[in-house]
Amino acid sequence: MSALAHLIEQRGIATTTIGLIRVHMERIRPPRGLWVPFELGRPLGEPGDAAFQRRVVLAALALLERNDGPVILEDYAEEAPGRLPQDDWRPAVTLPSVAIPGANASADEWAAALRAEWAPVLSAASGRPRSTVGGGRLDRDRWPELLAAFAADTPPTDSPVAGLRPVQAARYVADDLKALYTEAAIAPGERPSSRQVLDWFWNTTVAAALLRRGRAACLASDNKVLGLVANQFVPADRV
Amino acid sequence: MARLEDLMPAMAERIRGMECPVYPSSPFVVGGKLSSRRVAIVSSAGIHRRGEKPMMPGTNEFRELPQSLPSGDIVMTHVSSNYDRTGFQRDLNTVYPVDRLRELAQDGVVGAMSDTHYAVMGANDPGQWDALTDQLTDRLRKDSIDAVLFSPV
Structure with missing residues (x-):
């Protein structure tokens, strides 16, 4: 993602990049990067929390108004609460007891x-x-x-x-x-x-x-x- | 799934050690206030319209995501299974923040949102992306886009 941001910016369009792997952003050096401390697969951090996602998007977009580049890399400080387990969660389906077929099963x-x-x-x-x-x-x-x-x-x-x-x-x-x-x-x-x-x-x-x-x-x-x-x-x- | 530092050490080390392109230049395009920008999203999550062929590894292409495309019509065929997809399953905006950008445009924080957004397969080799970038930049210019928000997985 950081690489494509670099290539697009090189062709004249401003970019801002959310990133999940900081070391990759440090190496590729996209023009403007926001590293987020979220799990891989969740660049906006929190499913079902529009306010949380809006804060992340705004932090990334705000970099577009900065003129102190090239290469801005900021860290997003807020953790995603959904990374922690929900205490009373149970799967919404109850599976029947089915034996797992053996090693030579057809x-x-x-x-x-x-x-x-x-x-x-x-x-x-x-x-x-x-x-x-x-x-x-x-x-x-x-x-x-x-x-x-x-x-x-x-x-x-x-x-x-x-x-x-x-x-x-x-x-x-x-x-x-x-x-x-x-x-x-x-x-x-x-x-x-x-x-x-x-x-x-x-x-x-x-x-x-x-x-x-x-x-x-x-x-x-x-x-x-x-x-x-x-x-x-x-x-x-x-x- | 987990943050990088929470992964199994061997897997985290493999991701950290992945080859990354190093560019000799550092382009930096200065623009106006956010409230005057027309913004498009580019996701590297390998998402696309249901019914389209999967985003195959090595095919350096982009897919169009009309901003009006219902969330239930979007699927993910990224090559890697080593990241969380349950967040995407619960809420499209966890990966592709189209509704958040739309709200920011409606609120006047952002000047306008693109009619079309884009997705690529982020696991492909960036060294092969010159033609892809040319085509994508062309599309962005035709839509008068002057700012792009990149979102990974």
């Missing part, structure tokens, strides 16, 4: 396990006012079989999504599956920390086990592309 067994688990997730998700699910462009009914094929080490040869390799299609469906679950887990008005929500997903669900198993199978494959893409099924700190 694709059918994995797909069945996911379908057995996700009914309450689908129900809760349908009640949310907004969804970010859909980047994978694959009908939800086809997700279990696609992901299960990778978990069972029987990746498909034909892609269900035009223009993508099968593993690329699975990679975006994996993101959709994660979003489906985490959106369902947070009832409107609740403010759990990201760690609380992700602990629930990665530590308790068959869906997470399916993604981990798919990633592991692809990494063990001789096909390096499979491993490279499927590595993103699971964040590095949840492997």
Whole structure:
């Protein structure tokens, strides 16, 4: 982001950049930078808090009126309170007890396990006012079989999504599956920390086990592309 | 997910050590008061309109985000899974502060908001961004933009 700001400014348009990684801003030296002490993925800091976000945006925009550059790098002092856990938070869905398939489970067994688990997730998700699910462009009914094929080490040869390799299609469906679950887990008005929500997903669900198993199978494959893409099924700190 | 200093040490070290471009010059465009500026947002979160192809790694492109695009029509296909997305799921403005900028324009703090904002894939190699930057700058100029707010993930 800092690099693109530099390149745009070089072409004559003023820029101001919010940044999450201060050391990168120090190296790239965008014309005007505001480092924010928020978690990665939350440059405005606090979901659902318009006043908080407005303060961050104003601090970044205020740098546009400064003439003491080139290279202004300021630190934003206010912490985002939502980084801390919500004491009484519970996921808004109660999952049925479904056994995680074993090491040699078939694709059918994995797909069945996911379908057995996700009914309450689908129900809760349908009640949310907004969804970010859909980047994978694959009908939800086809997700279990696609992901299960990778978990069972029987990746498909034909892609269900035009223009993508099968593993690329699975990679975006994996993101959709994660979003489906985490959106369902947070009832409107609740403010759990990201760690609380992700602990629930990665530590308790068959869906997470399916993604981990798919990633592991692809990494063990001789096909390096499979491993490279499927590595993103699971964040590095949840492997 | 977490702040950089809260990540597993190996992961934090890998992010800290990522190669960054070093530029020989330091451009700095001076402009007027914020209340006279026309501002666009550029997000590097790999967000785009639902139904479009994903933001693929290595494709140095930008996507247009009309300011009127409903929040429920925006998805994220950034290549990395190593940052929080639950904030984005709860509130688009956690990543892409379009509603905050609109309010600031309505309040007269900012002169005007662009009709179109933009998104790129921030994980791509900035060394390959010259053509992308030329095209994006062209679009910004056509829309009379004189200030850009960059937002990362």
